[in-house]
Amino acid sequence: MLTARETIVPTFAGGTLDRADQVRVNPDKLRAAMMNPRAKLLKLDGLNPVFDDVGDLAWGAAYEASPDNDLLLLGIEEDTPFFAELNGAGDAGPLANRALWQTLGNLPAEQAAIYATARSLVDWHARHKFCAQCGKPTQSRKGGWARLCDKENDGCGAEHFPRTDPVAIMLSECEGKVLLGRQPRFPPKSFSALAGFLEPGESIEGCVKRELFEEAGIKVRDVRYVASQPWPFPSSLMIACTSVTDDPTLTLDEEEIEEAAWFSLDEVKGAMNGEPDALFVAPPPFAIARNLLQHWLDGKA
Amino acid sequence: MLTARETIVPTFAGGTLDRADQVRVNPDKLRAAMMNPRAKLLKLDGLNPVFDDVGDLAWGAAYEASPDNDLLLLGIEEDTPFFAELNGAGDAGPLANRALWQTLGNLPAEQAAIYATARSLVDWHARHKFCAQCGKPTQSRKGGWARLCDKENDGCGAEHFPRTDPVAIMLSECEGKVLLGRQPRFPPKSFSALAGFLEPGESIEGCVKRELFEEAGIKVRDVRYVASQPWPFPSSLMIACTSVTDDPTLTLDEEEIEEAAWFSLDEVKGAMNGEPDALFVAPPPFAIARNLLQHWLDGKA
Incomplete structure (x- = not known):
């Protein structure tokens, strides 16, 4: 029998999508996921969600992403990869989002968790474009789950991971x-x-x-x-x-x-x-x- | 009655020093703490601890700190401020520290927690000298508990906090x-x-x-x-x-x-x-x- 504690699943905490970490770190698998014609792209308006006709998160096709933007691998389900676009949007601060929170609280748990992951990562990339160790520009790596200060671009080699x-x-x-x-x-x-x-x-x-x-x-x-x-x-x-x-x-x-x-x-x-x-x-x-x-x-x- | 859970205090988790956050954010109080003749300075060899004759953490006086280094306010106890020096040492990676861990496990809980705090912060400053948002150099603020990308130094104004x-x-x-x-x-x-x-x-x-x-x-x-x-x-x-x-x-x-x-x-x-x-x-x-x-x-x- 589950206790009360196990049944507490706050908003954003109900994620079940396979994050497919073994794909992130494998450039060949990652490229195959990006080229997969079924691959989906989470629609975002800056950092804000876009909803479809029935109020679910709206998705497009990964091939619609801007060629200027890196892709974030959110996960893979039944051979369908799910991506978000690192669109450069950064967080406007804690006061801006009250109406948004209300809307998100009404999403199914799985969708709220996917949006939470995408939002944190898109924002992190936007506000971490430079190496904190040496000040040089960094690049997205591992399907958006790291940024590298690449020695081949005259960087120091430091790898940076998203904050939690x-x-x-x-x-x-x-x-x-x-x-x-x-x-x-x-x-x-x-x-x-x-x-x-x-x-x-x-x-x-x-x-x-x-x-x-x-x-x-x-x-x-x-x-x-x-x-x-x-x-x-x-x-x-x-x-x-x-x-x-x-x-x-x-x-x-x-x-x-x-x-x-x-x-x-x-x-x-x-x-x-x-x-x-x-x-x-x-x-x-x-x-x-x-x-x-x-x-x-x-x-x- | 305490349950088993409450009695579990792992190494480094037993800190009781008052971190005195109201002093960190008040430049006048912070300066007074630094100028306090009783103020103590944690001795460090790079990131490693220095021990006194009886195997406790070794302390010097805050006024012995190098004028080139910023000070980190660890906390205040009975009007004595405790500092560490931001000496520029960065972590050498997870494999280097096994013998050190053993030693630290033998310290009294309070001392292990003080060392843990100092080590994380000294290392964080060493590896976060630049603004991740714009690439400009940042400066220590709030008694070592933040770094500012100062607009007065041509920075973007972003404030950065230590990672956990x-x-x-x-x-x-x-x-x-x-x-x-x-x-x-x-x-x-x-x-x-x-x-x-x-x-x-x-x-x-x-x-x-x-x-x-x-x-x-x-x-x-x-x-x-x-x-x-x-x-x-x-x-x-x-x-x-x-x-x-x-x-x-x-x-x-x-x-x-x-x-x-x-x-x-x-x-x-x-x-x-x-x-x-x-x-x-x-x-x-x-x-x-x-x-x-x-x-x-x-x-x-």
């Missing part, structure tokens, strides 16, 4: 209530789980403890992993955890957190159910913070 | 036995958990499933998170998981995996105890793979 930046996002519980906060950029009345990037030299558990102390002034214990989610704005890995604290006194980092409070089971239920007199607006369905809050509610049932 | 690359490392269980494998570069008879980097657009659970299918040809379910570990060679975050499979038939990726097999409880116990007739050599104490195997044994007890 882990972020801890977490609840803390005290006396049966749960901690939520809001950043200044959130929509009115919205509260969510606190979050922060993992730093070098830190475990997931260490990051949860540090962030909750920095942002809310609480010391937590019993950190528990719940679920994870790729978040392609631009390249985060959200790692959702719960924790426990014994002292609810909050000291907020007011640069990061505009307001934070402890919410009761009934208050969280009211917000999750969207009741008209709810104390706050719960995180939207595409956010792993909502999965995390639901997991907390389920544990209380 | 998540890696899934995992067991799979089938019919009471556990899957371990060896890479060609491992010492003789050594077996460990399989592992691989998370990719953009992937959850932790998705990465575990993909890697075990790519490397061993098995389809797994019930992925469970166990523990995490920063691994500063150069900047990984090891995420240890268990999983279950119903079909033990292995199909190895022979580029990656030289040999893999299912081991019984008694065979794992013999290896973990270092028995003379053990079938294989278990992962060393500094490796999270050993914590993961111990967790598996504990679950069977």
Whole structure:
């Protein structure tokens, strides 16, 4: 029997496409995939998705790609290779995408995951055209899964791989209530789980403890992993955890957190159910913070 | 009461130093910390640690740092700031460090975590001197926790942050036995958990499933998170998981995996105890793979 944890599949986390890594690294196989007349090309408007008549991701043929652009191999399914075009579009920042997130949350899980992969990679190539080690231009390699500072082009030989930046996002519980906060950029009345990037030299558990102390002034214990989610704005890995604290006194980092409070089971239920007199607006369905809050509610049932 | 999971603190994961992020981002506070006569400087030989007479990490005074090198703020404890020098040393690759790992595994947890942080950051600065977006030279900012492509120096204004690359490392269980494998570069008879980097657009659970299918040809379910570990060679975050499979038939990726097999409880116990007739050599104490195997044994007890 599956536990609750295994059934949590946040938006973007449901990818099942075979990523075909053995094709990426084999130039002959990669060329054959690109020349395959069935090969598909994900339609993108810059970094944004394009939808077909029924609201699915729209696809063209790989041979329609601009000859100026490299191709990204997204994966292969039943002998059909799936590509995206490295079109040079870069991310416009975290504030631009709220309407888009809503739309993506309604896509079937597999399509949302394909789009997440394509978006992170197209953006990474656009913002990593030069070698961080020596400053020379780099070129896409391995079907878009690396960039090489090619010695044959007078480069240093360094190979660069796409970033995946882990972020801890977490609840803390005290006396049966749960901690939520809001950043200044959130929509009115919205509260969510606190979050922060993992730093070098830190475990997931260490990051949860540090962030909750920095942002809310609480010391937590019993950190528990719940679920994870790729978040392609631009390249985060959200790692959702719960924790426990014994002292609810909050000291907020007011640069990061505009307001934070402890919410009761009934208050969280009211917000999750969207009741008209709810104390706050719960995180939207595409956010792993909502999965995390639901997991907390389920544990209380 | 703590569960088994909370008590797993792999080498490098036990950091408790206050990283003092509010000082990093405040130029006045940062300068005061650097000028503090008590401020300490971690001694490094390139990227390698230097030990004092009793085998602890050796420290000098911050004012002894070369004026040519930027300083990295490691953290602040009881009004004493701790720094490392961005000395330009870069990582020599994963094969160079085996003897070093052994030594580090014997350090107190707090010291191992401080060294891990310093090593990852010193190396990151050495190999990221140029802007990946425009190719211009960048400068250290925020006490070594960022590099800026400064518009005042004709740069593009991009801010770059240190990498932390998540890696899934995992067991799979089938019919009471556990899957371990060896890479060609491992010492003789050594077996460990399989592992691989998370990719953009992937959850932790998705990465575990993909890697075990790519490397061993098995389809797994019930992925469970166990523990995490920063691994500063150069900047990984090891995420240890268990999983279950119903079909033990292995199909190895022979580029990656030289040999893999299912081991019984008694065979794992013999290896973990270092028995003379053990079938294989278990992962060393500094490796999270050993914590993961111990967790598996504990679950069977």
